Amino acid sequence: MFAIQPTSAEPIYRQIVEQLRRLIAGGQLTAGELLPSVRDVAGFHAINPMTVSRAYGMAETEGLLDRLRGKGMAVAATTRSSATQAQRMALLEPQLQELARHTQELELPAEAVLRRLGRLLEE
Amino acid sequence: MNAVLRSVTDHRAAPLAVQGLTHGYDDGLVLDGIDLALSPGSVLGLIGRNGAGKSTLIRAMMGLLKPQGGHAFVFGEPALTMSDHAKARIAYVPQQPEALAWLTAQQMFDYVGRFYPAWDAAFAKSMLRDWDISPNKVLGKLSPGERQRVDLIRALASQPELLVLDEPAAALDPVARRDLLREIALRAGEAGTTVLFSTHIVSDLERVASDIAFLHAGKLLLQCAVDETKERFARLWLPGAMSAAAPSDTLGQRRHADGSLSVVIERQPDGSWPEATRLPGARVDALGLEDLFVEIAG
Numbered sequence: 001m002f003a004i005q006p007t008s009a010e011p012i013y014r015q016i017v018e019q020l021r022r023l024i025a026g027g028q029l030t031a032g033e034l035l036p037s038v039r040d041v042a043g044f045h046a047i048n049p050m051t052v053s054r055a056y057g058m059a060e061t062e063g064l065l066d067r068l069r070g071k072g073m074a075v076a077a078t079t080r081s082s083a084t085q086a087q088r089m090a091l092l093e094p095q096l097q098e099l100a101r102h103t104q105e106l107e108l109p110a111e112a113v114l115r116r117l118g119r120l121l122e123e
Numbered sequence: 124m125n126a127v128l129r130s131v132t133d134h135r136a137a138p139l140a141v142q143g144l145t146h147g148y149d150d151g152l153v154l155d156g157i158d159l160a161l162s163p164g165s166v167l168g169l170i171g172r173n174g175a176g177k178s179t180l181i182r183a184m185m186g187l188l189k190p191q192g193g194h195a196f197v198f199g200e201p202a203l204t205m206s207d208h209a210k211a212r213i214a215y216v217p218q219q220p221e222a223l224a225w226l227t228a229q230q231m232f233d234y235v236g237r238f239y240p241a242w243d244a245a246f247a248k249s250m251l252r253d254w255d256i257s258p259n260k261v262l263g264k265l266s267p268g269e270r271q272r273v274d275l276i277r278a279l280a281s282q283p284e285l286l287v288l289d290e291p292a293a294a295l296d297p298v299a300r301r302d303l304l305r306e307i308a309l310r311a312g313e314a315g316t317t318v319l320f321s322t323h324i325v326s327d328l329e330r331v332a333s334d335i336a337f338l339h340a341g342k343l344l345l346q347c348a349v350d351e352t353k354e355r356f357a358r359l360w361l362p363g364a365m366s367a368a369a370p371s372d373t374l375g376q377r378r379h380a381d382g383s384l385s386v387v388i389e390r391q392p393d394g395s396w397p398e399a400t401r402l403p404g405a406r407v408d409a410l411g412l413e414d415l416f417v418e419i420a421g
Contacts, residue, residue: 007325007329009409009414010230011349037311043308047330048333049311051350053312054350
């Protein structure tokens with residue numbers, strides 16, 4: 001369920017936490033839903049189980065996940081499946097900044113980029 | 124678990140450790156005072172360019188080579204005089220295995236399996252099938268790649284507490300490589316196996332290694348947790364006009380054709396980047412391990 005890029009400058013445990021934040025904020029993961037076990041995630045991606053545990057642990061500390069005795073990790077009950085718009089917007093901020101930077105580097109007019117983005121969002 | 128450098132000071136507790144290891148050949152020093160210790164359950168990826176001395180270091184660590192200076196310890200015992208008890212707890216796969224060439228894979232497994240208390244014959248059998256190796260062909264007639272695969276299976280089937288692999292990826296196709304990485308990752312994470320593997324394929328290491336060590340010009344330039352390395356180092360680009368203000372004493376420094384300068388910078392103790400990142404025109408890039416390696420060793 002996670003998209004892992006080992007060569008990214010972003011450590012794998014952060015990639016997992018970031019994706020959990022997004023999946024939960026976007027409602028793809030709902031409260032109470034069980035996550036795949038550390039072993040399954042580690043085995044599937046051939047990554048170190050300690051990395052997955054670390055990510056799950058961090059998500060638990062953030063209140064995204066609850067540890068269920070004997071069952072593993074589940075999406076926290078307190079996490080509303082749809083976070084506020086501002087919270088969801090904040091998750092998109094890094095990509096927006098990246099897009100703005102590329103736009104400036106390519107010296108493209110803002111209107112053209114916004115028009116194209118608008119069309120993509122309508123699809 | 125934290126990202127702080129997990130150094131083991133008590134060499135008796137470390138599955139594998141070297142102190143002040145120095146070794147050279149006719150054309151100079153290959154290892155120049157190497158200190159290294161693996162903590163139990165860690166997976167250390169040893170990176171270095173071809174000829175950096177990775178195999179020499181590993182052979183010295185395994186007690187197969189008497190270093191000109193320094194000491195190597197396996198489970199606290201001097202590597203050169205390791206007991207049979209310690210030998211039964213480790214598995215080492217050289218780059219070019221040559222032993223027992225007159226046996227078939229199956230015969231070799233039947234033979235060496237007797238020396239290992241935890242030998243997993245079923246695993247060995249299914250891996251031979253998965254990795255497409257005939258169990259009844261004499262080892263001497265296998266290709267070098269097949270030969271190393273047989274030896275990797277032998278090493279994994281012995282369920283060692285310490286697994287040492289010299290360039291294991293070279294002989295494997297992408298699917299088999301992923302199988303091997305999965306085995307390494309799960310054994311370290313679940314059985315607490317300590318693993319050392321050398322490679323020049325950085326992406327393999329990024330999946331499974333908990334720690335990395337860069338071997339360059341006979342010295343270990345960096346020994347650090349993988350996640351911490353990615354968070355702690357970055358590349359700073361400075362335009363030519365600003366390059367005089369570059370921090371000195373950095374791990375890597377490169378001048379580019381347009382006069383600009385790139386240096387590897389490290390976060391300060393408070394987590395911030397050095398002063399020079401706030402110079403006009405300065406740009407900070409996050410670095411993957413491969414980029415970092417190239418910046419340092421390139």
